[in-house]
Amino acid sequence: MADTPRFDRLAAAAARYGEASLDNYALVRSLAEKVSTGFCRYLGSGKKCVFLVPAEGPFAPVDHGSGAFSVSGKGFLPLAPIKFGLAVRVSDTGDWIRIVLAAEKQGPDLDVSIIGGRDFSFRLPVEDERLQDFFAVLFEHLTDWFNDRADHYADGSYGGGGMGFEFIHADEDQV
Template sequence: MSRFEDLIKKVDHYQALAAENYDRVRRLAEELREGLCAYIGSYDGVCVRLVPPAGAFEAKDYGDKAFSVPPKGFRPLGPIMFGLAVRVSKGTDWMRVTMECQKIGDTFIARIAGGADYELSIPLKDNDPEPFYDHIYDHVIDWFGTQIERYEAGDYGRREIGFDFSRDDARDEVMA
């Protein structure tokens, strides 16, 4: 076997693992979007969207564009990020929670940017997902609690990594 053939064989194996990694994270993100929304219990069932992990976003599901790596082509083998837009008002205010997922040994780690790690197995349905939903929900609630405390203490105005806000003005017009 030539060196080039050896290189191609090694890269093919690398890409197979990158595809497996992407598929796992994508499956987790989809399950998380559905399960977290049901867990939160929005009165109209619209409360979590998959959005890009950084940059401007609208309150819509972005599909493949919600992930830090592409679904096809040459993909890096490493942690993958995605954003969860969580509706935080009865209107159309959304907050992005950025998630980073990676495999460490036999464990799959989901990390909230600016928050703690959480160990789980994929698919999420094989776990009791409620503690994971608690973990994310508590992170969001705690962020607002911290901002309230900072304001009341006169120390506010800083933004935390992983949280961005969006308002869907078109949806406001429909709800009016």
């Protein structure tokens, strides 16, 4: 090792980091795509009802591909937790809500946080049965948010606070 030039050692360390960051991105993206397609099936909608969207900023209910992930456009792919958004159709009239998720590998697990909600762990590799459990958590998160606010209103209060949801309306021909 002492005979190896410092630059070569630095380049080897950077290459190792690059491989790990690419593995991290691939792991999170694979889960995100499974969640996007599987949650729509879980909801039982006859229409496309879940899209991967950016975690922050403007979004439309269309698949944003790699642009849905917080590491997109960062140049050297950072080795860090990754956020992404899910646009979920919540009505037959074109209303959508964005849920933001953050995922990070912790040893043999992939931990996913619903921003403003619960945390959830997947043992790697991710199994279909565990995905179904996660879909139930996402569904509960959404329905609780709507029901809690409607209950607060019925009790004479708007409830205050939020869970980070953003609504948009998109006409059928936009989706």
